[in-house]
Amino acid sequence: MSQQQQTQPQGLESFDENTRRELQQFLEQEQTKARIQTQIHEFTDTCWDLCIKGQPQSRFSRGEQACLANCTDRFLDASLFIVKSLEERKGHM
Template sequence: MSDAKFDAATQAELAKFLEMQQAEVRMNTQAHKFTSMCWDKCITGSIGGRFSRGEEACLVNCVDRFLDTSLAIMKRLQNQQGEHS
């Protein structure tokens, strides 16, 4: 294997790619955390064929808050990337 060095443009592109991958990992980690949190918070009975009305409303609200949070995080990441470009 050769000991190739990348030019500045390639290094910047690789750094940007790695940053995007890390952001995706953070989002996936957050999704798992929110899924677990919403389940633990909202599902109070035994698992059956359907959720109770209260469980369903709780899950919808919890997921809505997760989506709001995810959108805010994505906008912030996009703004940060715009500042670094």
């Protein structure tokens, strides 16, 4: 069995090659969206726990706003750094 057949979800055998490729690309895009959503939820949970003390009010204080903005910025910076590092490693292989 080829590598491509092993990685395809079951049931795709009945489709032609172009349709299988399109479906595979769609599935990969949806998985990417799901990973991004998961990261957003993790950022939210982590930054909320770090920055919001006690019961939230109707508005965030200046300190809470600054903390939340800084926290999410650092997570995004770290994520971009990791992606760039992985791309560089992949390019050197």
